[in-house]
Amino acid sequence: xxxxxxxxxxxxxxxxxxxxxxxxxxxxxxxxxxxxxxxxxxxxxxxxxxxxxxxxxxxxxxxxxxxxxxxxxxxxxxxxxxxxxxxxxxxxxxxxxxxxxxxxxxxxxxxxxxxxxxxxxxxxxxxxxxxxxxxxxxxxxxxxxxxxxxxxxxxxxxxxxxxxxxxxxxxxxxxxxxxxxxxxxxxxxxxxxxxxxxxxxxxxxxxxxxxxxxxxxxxxxxxxxxxxxxxxxxxxxxxxxxxxxxxxxxxxxxxxxxxxxxxxxxxxxxxxxxxxxxxxxxxxxxxxxxxxxxxxxxxxxxxxxxxxxxxxxxxxxxxxxxxxxxxxxxxxxxxxxxxxxxxxxxxxxxxxxxxxxxxxxxxxxxxxxxxxxxxxxxxxxxxxxxxxxxxxxxxxxxxxxxxxxxxxxxxxxxxxxxxxxxxxxxxxxxxxxxxxxxxxxxxxxxxxxxxxxxxxxxxxxxxxxxxxxxxxxxxxxxxxxxxxxxxxx
Numbered sequence: 001x002x003x004x005x006x007x008x009x010x011x012x013x014x015x016x017x018x019x020x021x022x023x024x025x026x027x028x029x030x031x032x033x034x035x036x037x038x039x040x041x042x043x044x045x046x047x048x049x050x051x052x053x054x055x056x057x058x059x060x061x062x063x064x065x066x067x068x069x070x071x072x073x074x075x076x077x078x079x080x081x082x083x084x085x086x087x088x089x090x091x092x093x094x095x096x097x098x099x100x101x102x103x104x105x106x107x108x109x110x111x112x113x114x115x116x117x118x119x120x121x122x123x124x125x126x127x128x129x130x131x132x133x134x135x136x137x138x139x140x141x142x143x144x145x146x147x148x149x150x151x152x153x154x155x156x157x158x159x160x161x162x163x164x165x166x167x168x169x170x171x172x173x174x175x176x177x178x179x180x181x182x183x184x185x186x187x188x189x190x191x192x193x194x195x196x197x198x199x200x201x202x203x204x205x206x207x208x209x210x211x212x213x214x215x216x217x218x219x220x221x222x223x224x225x226x227x228x229x230x231x232x233x234x235x236x237x238x239x240x241x242x243x244x245x246x247x248x249x250x251x252x253x254x255x256x257x258x259x260x261x262x263x264x265x266x267x268x269x270x271x272x273x274x275x276x277x278x279x280x281x282x283x284x285x286x287x288x289x290x291x292x293x294x295x296x297x298x299x300x301x302x303x304x305x306x307x308x309x310x311x312x313x314x315x316x317x318x319x320x321x322x323x324x325x326x327x328x329x330x331x332x333x334x335x336x337x338x339x340x341x342x343x344x345x346x347x348x349x350x351x352x353x354x355x356x357x358x359x360x361x362x363x364x365x366x367x368x369x370x371x372x373x374x375x376x377x378x379x380x381x382x383x384x385x386x387x388x389x390x391x392x393x394x395x396x397x398x399x400x401x402x403x404x405x406x407x408x409x410x411x412x413x414x415x416x417x418x419x420x421x422x423x424x425x426x427x428x429x430x431x432x433x434x435x436x437x438x439x440x441x442x443x444x445x446x447x448x449x450x451x452x453x454x455x456x457x458x459x460x461x462x463x464x465x466x467x468x469x470x471x472x473x474x475x476x477x478x479x480x481x482x483x484x485x486x487x488x489x
Contacts, residue, residue, distance in 0.1 A: 021276050046121070059072075063393070067135055068285045074317050075117040075302070083279060088278075092139050092278050099114070101118060113152075127292075130292055148308045155301075159296060256307075261281070267283050302316070334353075346376075352389040357369070380404050385402050417432050422484075427461060430455060430461060440454075441474040442474075
């Protein structure tokens with residue numbers, strides 16, 4: 001019951017936040033998120049790789065936003081932090097100077113992609129269906145619909161039952177009628193009333209010149225007759241496997257010109273005055289589903305890119321509910337502390353997963369809401385440091401016994417465990433001295449968790465796969481959390 005209350009309490013406290021926001025955190029690696037969210041939830045994942053700019057990848061928490069998803073992984077064509085609202089501009093952009101994707105090029109003939117972010121992995125399912133829940137969002141909405149800019153998202157799958165290269169024909173779209181005038185773009189075949197006119201000199205349809213773009217708009221007129229547009233039929237290739245991120249009931253890929261305020265509008269949400277998300281528009285939460293054979297291996301590519309040019313960001317929010325994941329995401333508080341030269345100042349390196357807020361109690365009457373605070377103690381002694389981390393559904397606290405100065409009685413790490421040899425050329429032996437069991441975590445100096453394992457009395461840690469350098473070994477016992485540096489030669 002207490003665990004349930006801990007999960008529920010932050011949700012109750014934050015339900016009425018007046019300044020609710022999309023939370024985006026670029027401090028996570030693709031390994032932390034993919035393995036943390038999806039591995040062992042009906043699949044076994046291996047050969048994980050991310051191609052793209054590091055700034056384009058992030059953890060997001062969207063429970064207090066209008067994105068429609070609680071939390072998950074965000075990949076973008078710009079800086080992922082640009083996704084944070086409010087929507088105060090129609091042109092948020094970040095040219096990442098990375099190439100596009102030939103797989104995505106093939107889905108939208110006539111376009112070239114830029115700034116692609118791609119996650120690839122192999123997985124072996126234990127169920128007969130894979131379900132990925134996502135939202136595609138873009139700054140290209142709404143004013144660039146139907147133009148030479150056509151950002152898109154795809155979810156390719158290769159394996160038993162799925163071709164590695166499909167040729168797919170898209171039928172011409174049914175004429176779409178509107179009860180009011182709409183954006184008039186000369187790349188559309190437009191049938192209109194007398195309100196719009198064709199300029200033979202410019203060779204395009206003119207409605208109302210828009211001052212800062214080549215696009216033209218119709219006036220909003222309750223007396224205008226319905227207008228119609230159509231998309232021509234075309235063939236596209238799917239060389240990266242079968243794309244399962246399609247508009248429902250169609251074989252159309254999810255792209256700006258395929259799903260928007262005009263076409264399949266039931267799956268589109270305008271964010272023109274949005275307070276929590278920057279993107280001008282996005283899809284409703286959609287499912288990418290694939291029927292698979294349990295026990296067989298499948299290759300997955302999750303990709304998003306700019307199309308037409310590298311400007312104006314787009315992104316894909318991939319929910320933690322994908323592949324049978326939970327809709328809740330408990331925080332996992334942890335931190336490393338390092339003393340300064342005077343032995344009274346301490347640097348707190350926050351290693352907590354999935355939190356959006358942090359509260360530190362340093363045990364001497366001082367607190368902090370910073371993520372990675374520095375704190376100086378005025379007196380020597382023993383202090384209990386508490387870190388309380390929370391998100392929309394969970395709140396957890398971890399405690400560390402800290403000895404300050406020369407009078408502290410906290411046991412040194414050597415009295416809690418032994419490491420030998422240190423420095424090492426590839427492996428160390430870890431022996432527990434005051435506990436029969438412990439959890440070991442190895443971190444690099446950038447704060448990335450490299451491995452975690454349980455130990456009973458002693459174990460051998462291999463560092464053969466890691467480059468020479470300094471690493472932090474963190475030992476969790478019933479008596480506290482203790483850290484020691486390991487030098488890999």
